[in-house]
Amino acid sequence: MRTHYCGELRPTHGNQEVTLCGWVDRCRDHGGVIFIDLRDRTGTVQVTVDPEGSPQVFAQAEQLRNETVLRINGHLRLRPEDSINPKLATGAVEVLATGLTVLNSIKGTLPFGVSVHDEEPVREELRLRHRYLDLRRQRMQRNVALRHLVMQTARRFLDGQGFLEVETPMLTRSTPEGARDYLVPSRVCGGEWFALPQSPQLFKQLLMVGGLERYYQLARCFRDEDLRADRQPEFTQLDLEMSFLSQEQILTINELLVAHIWQNVLGVKLPLPFPRLSWREAMDRYGTDRPDTRYGLELTDVSDLVADLKFKVFSQAVARGGVVKCLALPQGNEQLSNVRIKPGGDVFAEATGAGAGGLAYIRVRDGGVLDTIGAIKDSLSPERAQALLQRCGAQPGTLLLFGAGDGAMVNKALDRVRQFLARELQLIPANTWNFLWVVDFPLLAWNRDEQRLEALHHPFCAPHPADIHDLGKARAQAYDLVLNGLEVAGGSLRIHNAALQQQVLEVMGFSPQEARRQFGFLMDALDMGAPPHGGIAYGLDRLVMLLAGEDSIRDTIAFPKTQQARCPLAAAPAPVEPSQLKELHVASTWVQANQEEPNDGAATT
């Protein structure tokens, strides 16, 4: 149907007859001569329709509208010297049309412009409703191609490293822990349900027991939770699992994989190895397990220095088992007014929004003089003040912001303040890729709502051998890959011993019977020669989002869902026939919630 792609035509193609297919990006009708910018995936090229050629072609060209689908037969020639367009890759050539076939025309008005010149923002719901049009636009073409390149690069690299690509079931078993499942009723097995996988976790472990040694998959995962800009109900993981490798070896392979992707996609050479930071240190220094290390503003624990102060906000926080931590902002005195850090201010609101009671501060003036509220100033001896400034690395001009109270809350609040200030004060350097491994996560964490220990990552992470005597406080052999403050991958070495797995499940509150019922198949497998193994999973959508410089993973997915988990294009989800439900042995309890009872005005107060 075509001999060339539009975007590839160059003067080196010389004088020849070509056939092109594509969409009308834009027309310029001069009455006598008509220029058509013909577009396909590779770009656009100018097609010239001259009245001295075929009158029929000219008559057809006069009727064209944007996005008409065309086949053009023509003669590729150099443009006249003074008509060369240096802004276009194909700007030195044009195709003199000798034949024009309208393969499809446009009915009605297009909901939005598609042309490469038409970069006006369009309401996102409209983009999603007509995603096929949106996909034709430059931005989505670029993102989809970039995603493809990431996937292909990963595949080639992993293939070269001896990984096998294996698919795992989409219809599987609902397991406790983790997110809400998407459920699928079984017609054949009445009353029983499949779940769509939240991840291929158990299957990839079973593949290791199956002796596959190295597995990967671009795996679709499903989680029925509320959405965010970086969360979709179905998303894609680049999922890996390996046998007989140490944690260090696994991290190294992944560093090479990531460096390979960055090299191939962006031409950026990442310095290896990536820095490693223990979870403990990350929490201490940044207040989060995924610190953005593109800028400083580290936190300092000053609990011991303020525990005995008369200033009760500090001393009581420590007395109650909490902490007092400080965020030192160099030149903060100039950069932040009191209005912003006192009640009503935006910085104050960041702290209290995360649960902090307030945001104490000290301004360090010339000569180390402290400028702060009286209650703090009065309770600090000169020696103690000196020690405080020294520990926080404060210089004249520094603004010290304090969080006091429960350790988790203080970390959360100061983490938010830290990120907020970095953005507000533009401390984040552009074009910086700060990768970081956070290692030695806690195995378990206390869930206050459910009054029990639960897995921080998932129940199959192997505890640190040194900590095995006290699983409640054990570190896990788990690791997250953090990029510019976002988690892009997470993994661990797995438990490959059934007894230990049973033990971990018991600490999490599973009775032996319940553990057996839910995870018996895994523990049976572990008992039949499971090799030591471990792996990792990347959030592919998020990775592509970062590489593409987008703010939402929806722009990296061909057909994403809205925040209400709807698909405006296919109008899904949608009601089904009652007969379908009956066949599945399912009845809906859904009732329209907006029908209130008739309001009896006399009864109200």
Add this chain to the structure above:
RNA sequence: GGGACCGUAGUUCAACCGGUUAGAGCACCGCCCUGUCACGGCGGAAGUUGCGGGUUCGAAUCCCGUCGGUCCCGCCA
């Protein structure tokens, strides 16, 4: 489950503190134009201001509800 913001022509936006006939660019339709490339010129059509209710002499504008969208908290190992 909660908070915030948004919804005006096909589309992107405007319309001040509630006040004449709700405007403009692009797209669309018609006419003109032989070297443009975001072509240009002249003219035209296009609106239940998401939907429902309320306040008011008067509502795109204020209030309530509702639907849809976005961001965030909770939630998401």
